Amino acid sequence: MLEALLLIGLGIVTATMANLGIAVFNDGLRPIVPENLEGRMSRKELGVTAFAMSFGLVIGYGIPISISGSILLIHSILLGTDIIGLSFKRGKLSTAAAGALGGVYGAGIYFGLQAVVKAFEMLPLNFIDGFNKIGEPVVVSFMVFPALAIALQFSIKKGVIAFLVAALARQLVVFSNTKGLIQIDGTPVVLSPEGIALIVGMAFLITFAMKEKSEDQSLSTLASMFTDRVTRIKKFSWIVMISGGLAAAATNLLLIAGDPISLSLLADGKISEGGIASLAKAIGFVPLIASTAIATGVFGPVGFTFVFGVGIFSPNPLVAALLGALVIFLEIQLLSKMAKFLDRYPGIRASGESIRTSMTRVLEVALLIGGANAANAIVPGLGYFGIAGFYLLNEAAGRPIVRMAVGPVGAIAVGILGNILVLLGLYTPPQ
Structure with missing residues (x-):
């Protein structure tokens, strides 16, 4: 009951915030919302835009990954409430209706996912176990994103250096864990190889970005031009x-996760590693979320996403809720100082887009590999054939399904096809 109430409450609040233009989850929508608030775009156009930008990600990305780990990826909920909130006109009754529908949507996602998983388990070919392989390459591949961001923003040489040092750090941690070199009171300490590699890569990225320093104070556009929009965010800080x-x-409660990497780790019971990955991802997204929030006056419903790491490391849900609210409060109060910091270090501000691009590319590759492994585990041989064909035909058709979704959606399609073959007597699952 508590889990259902949390998702219903989250659906109500986030749909209401989207409707009022206070906060939206989709980074691409954040710069568009002020166009409607300031009268340059109709509400109908905004709703259609929100649907076009988010619906495919909910169906093809959020829900399949949620099924693979039996933990809800936050995109499944918040991209949906973005659509709901922005599709309704602002007004007492319509805003209340948007909030109510957001709550219904949250309940639907919670109970619907459970029903889908149970339905899959009843099929003659249960492909849930094979489907869980989707997340395996994601965790390892994720540590590459800082090096790729460096290569995109600075130079391929610096990107290669960061990649090699991060890879070396990973292997040193593997060696240390194997030999038990790090101990506390005689007890070996096991570190996360991927977590350490990620930290090393992020250290390189931040170091390179901070070398680009602005000495011309007249260029302080964020801090000086958007004071009113930061004030607007602070006004509504209580609901965020x-x-x-x-x-x-x-x-x-391990009900939701903020990204596919931490979701895969949490699903495997690696709580600390999941928390580290979640915090590292949040650090990487601060420049993008902060700069768009400051420039638009529209915040994110989960802030800079540190709340997910806070939730993972908290001892219980009550403490997590209190700390999560406190973290959002501090993030909003620090927006003005962040504006000055981003103006002072333009390299940090510019890194937001390169980080987003690199994360997207890494996830595209990792989820495609994971989808292929899952599909082949479900129906050996046919799985690789199906994913390869699905990917190439999707590209030839102009990419109607985003690349990140091809692996998970393809694995589901292979699972359904495998069940049809079993029913027709054309395939016998291995015992």
């Missing part, structure tokens, strides 16, 4: 705090 608290509490 509620959203952050609900998200942190739900994460503490």
Whole structure:
């Protein structure tokens, strides 16, 4: 009951915030919302845009990954409430209706996912176990994104250096764990190889970005031009705090996760590693979320996404909710100082887009490999054939399905096809 109430509450609050233009989850929508708030775009156009930008990601990305780990990827919920909130006109009754529908959507996602998983388990060919392989390459591949971001923003040479040092750090941690070199009171300490590699890569990225320093104070565009928009975000901080608290509490219960990497780790019972990955991802996204929030006056319903790490490391849901709300409050209060910092270090501000691009590319590759492995585990031989064909035909058709979704959706399609073959007597699952 608590889990369902948390998702219903999260759906109500986030759909309401989207409707009022206070906060939206899709980074691409954030710069568009002010166009409607300031009268340059109709509400109908905004709703259609939100649907076009988010619906495919909900169906093809959020839900399949949620099924693979039996933990809800936050995109499944918040991209949906973006669509709901922005599709309704602003007004007392319509805003209330948007919030109510957001709550219904949250309940539908919670109970619907359970029903889908149970339905899959009843099929003659249960492909849930094979489907879980989708997340395996994601965890290892994720540590590449800082090196790729460096290569995109600075130079391929610097990217290669960061990649090699991060890879070396990973292997040193593997060696240390194997030999038990790090101990506390005689007890070996096991570190996360991928987590350490990620930290090393992020250290390189931040170091290179901070070398680009602006000495011309007249260029302080964020801090000086968007004071009113930062003030608007602070005005509505209380409702964003509620959203952050609900998200942190739900994460503490392992009900939701903020990204596919931490979701895969949490699904495998690697709580600490999942928390580290979640915090590293949040650090990487600060420049992008902060700069778009400052420039538009529209925040994110989970802030800079640190609330997920807070939820993972909290001892219980109540503490997670309180800390999550506090973290959102501090993030909003620090926006003005962040604007000055981003103006002072333009390399950090510019890194937001390169980080987003690199994460997207890494996930595209990792989820395609994971989808292929899952599909082949479900129906050996046919699985690789199906994913390869699905990917290439999707590209030839102009990419109607985003690349990140091809692996998970393809694996589901192979699973359904495998069940049809079993029913027709054309395939016998291995015992």
